[in-house]
Amino acid sequence: MDENLQNDPEIIVRVENLTKIFPGVVANDRISMDVRKGEIHCLLGENGAGKSTIAECLYGTYRPESGRIFYQGKEIHLSSPRDAINLGIGMVHQHFEMIPPMTVMENIVVGTESKGMGLKLGAATEKVERICKNYGIVLDLNAVVSQLPVGKQQWVEILKALYVGAKFLILDEPTAVLTPQEIDKFFSILKKMTKDGLSIILITHKLDEVMDISDRVTVFRKGKNIGTVNTSDTDKADLARRMVGREVVFRVTREEIEPGDVVLELKNVHALKKTGVLGLNGVSLSVRRHQILGLAGVSGNGQREIFDVAVGVRQAIKGEILLDGENITNLSPRVIMNKGMASIPQDRIVEGLCMDFSLYENIILGNQHDRPFSSGFFMNSSRILTFAQKKIKEYDIMCSHPSQSACCLSGGNLQKLILAREMAHKPKCLIAGQPTRGLDVGAIEYVHQRLLEMRKAGAGILLISEELDEIFGLSDYIAVIYKGEIMGTFKNGEVTVEEVGLMMAGIRENAA
Ligand SMILES: Nc1ncnc2c1ncn2[C@@H]1O[C@H](COP(=O)(O)OP(=O)(O)OP(=O)(O)O)[C@@H](O)[C@H]1O
Ligand SMILES: [Mg+2]
Structure with missing residues (x-):
């Protein structure tokens, strides 16, 4: 039966000539496309190409100016997400919003039941527990959502959809908030869901992911559908070309430059996490002018705390931070900025x-x-x-x-x-937290070139990234952080991706 569903050419969603206009921009320009039952259909396109917009049209958030949407063979008219949910259409938004002080279960029930929440909670919990067990989703249903890491919060949205029996899921850049390990797990769960007949639109900028997980890919460019291809008939370079309209180099060339003086130094820095537990346990790092130090690590291991203490928004409880030789420990963000520090916050919408x-x-x-x-x-x-x-x-x-x-x-x-x-x-020094998260391949290429230009011009850059390609492509030195401690610092070229991966998981083999 599973086989059948997977090979069934039947269409679950068909879009015909859909146009959505915002003041001054045609975000979706006469889009036609379809999604087959049981497939993972990736939507790819440059930043601003119109991917989120069509997703929101299919979820009833936006009402298109013209065009038709068919769902399971029937034309539908959605006037709100509630209509979509009732039809079995679920969505994880690019910047998802939940009701943070509530628990996972309350979020699920509040979004889906119109009344009698108190009464429903018990029965609902059993059902959600069954869904989690079936797919191997590990999530504390009684946890308060705001206290969950974002990667876990995402499951709340997906469970909400599954709880009401969704047949069609739209996921807008779900992997942007996941660590590489979480992505593997996430994808295997999605695969299992499609075996059970669920159809998925997945929006992502990561071409490896597209190649890895999708059945078909539709490429958008400037609001238009450029075409749909079978994933097995394409490759990364071809997709990038379709998307951007030109060849894309996947790796920039980093010329050797003689490093200058130390511009940023952390000496034995200790800091607390927001929860009050120790987040940095004696971190020492140094970045020279004309140098990029890549800080590799699974997010949540102290990267945020390093960023915060260096820019002055979190207290260092012990240790020293020097900018160009001057002690800047616990100075105000404004003063630190005026002394030559620039920063790209990882949580950009909020900060x-x-x-x-x-x-x-x-x-x-x-x-x-x-x-x-x-x-x-x-x-x-x-x-x-x-x-x-x-x-x-x-x-x-x-x-x-x-x-x-x-x-x-x-x-x-x-x-x-x-x-x-x-x-x-x-700036003398730039701290870049996940600088290319959410960017399309063309934009990533541009930002990487800009970072290298800044390095050439004399800045010292601390690059915080979970993308090992990015770390290895740009860094002169690579440091690995795990549980608030530096596992080791290495010259790029003297350590392998595998070794860094192991250290990110806390395994220090040749680090001494
Ligand atoms: N609420 C809005 N009001 C006005 N313009 C909007 C609105 N939402 C999107 N747009 C515009 O519509 C176009 C398409 O945006 P959309 O968010 O669909 O792009 P996207 O393909 O999802 O890009 P990204 O990869 O950066 O998320 C953009 O030009 C954007 O500025
Ligand atoms: Mg988007």
Whole structure:
């Protein structure tokens, strides 16, 4: 039976000529596509190509201007996500929102039952437990959602859909918040779900993932469907070409440069996690000018704490941090920034941007009181606008106007906005937390080149990344962090990907 379902050519969702317009942009331009029963169908496309938009149309968040949607052979008209949920359509959003102070079970029931939550909870728990057991999902159903790591929070959305018997799941960049190990597990569960007849649209920028998991791929470019291919008929280079419209190099060339003086130094730094337990246990690191130090590690092992203490938003309870030889330990973020530190926060929506502000305000955020944007009391709006326009062009930020508010940008374009701001000046030191998360291949290539240019210009860069390709492609030195301690620091080339992988899991073999 499983076989049958997998090979069944029957269509679960068909979209015909769907158009969705936002002020100044045709986000989906007469899109036609279909999803087969039991398949994993990847949606691929540059940042701003319209992937999230069509997903939201299929989930009833947005109402398309024109076009038709068929579900299980019948035309449907969705006026809200509730309509979609009732039909068995589930979705994990790119920036998902749950009701954090509630438990997992409460979130599931609140989103799906209209009344009598108290009464329903008991029976519901049993059903959800059964689903978890069936798929091997490990999740504490009584945990308060805000206390779960994001990777786990995502399961809440998926369980919500399965709980109401979803037939069709839309996953918008679900792997962006998962560690490599979690991704493997996640994919094997998705595969099992499709064997049970579930159909999935998966949006991702990671071409390896597309090749690994999907049955078919549809590529979007500037709001249009460029075509659907069988995954077995394509490869990474071909997909990248379809997406970007040109050849993409997957690895930038890093020229050897003589390093300069130490610009950032952490000496025996200790810091607490938000929960009050020790997050950094005597971390020592140093980054020189003209140098990139890659910090590899599974997220949650102290990367956030290192970032925070270095930029001044978390106390170091012991140890010292030096910027260009000057002790900056526990100074304010503003003072540290003025001394030449720039940073790309890993949790950009929360920390890096004001979503209600315009693009040009966001692009100078933090520098609004400085020349050339301000002279004493007054902001120089024409200078700010010119600067913003230049950055929007350079970073290819897809928007209709600089005065548009940030909340209208696509996920990847938001990331580009922060990069444009933080990489604009000539910082002595840049701490880059997951700088290319959520970016399309073309944009990743651009950002990698920019990081290397900054290195050439003399900056010292601490690159925090879970992508080993990125770490190995850019770094002069590689440090591995595990449970708040540095497992070792190595010259790039003197350690293998496998060895780093082992150290990320806490196994120190040749590290001494
Ligand atoms: N709520 C909105 N208001 C105005 N414009 C929007 C809104 N949502 C999206 N857009 C615009 O529609 C276009 C498509 O955006 P969408 O979010 O669908 O892109 P995407 O393919 O998901 O990109 P990414 O890979 O960066 O997430 C973009 O130009 C974006 O700025
Ligand atoms: Mg998107």
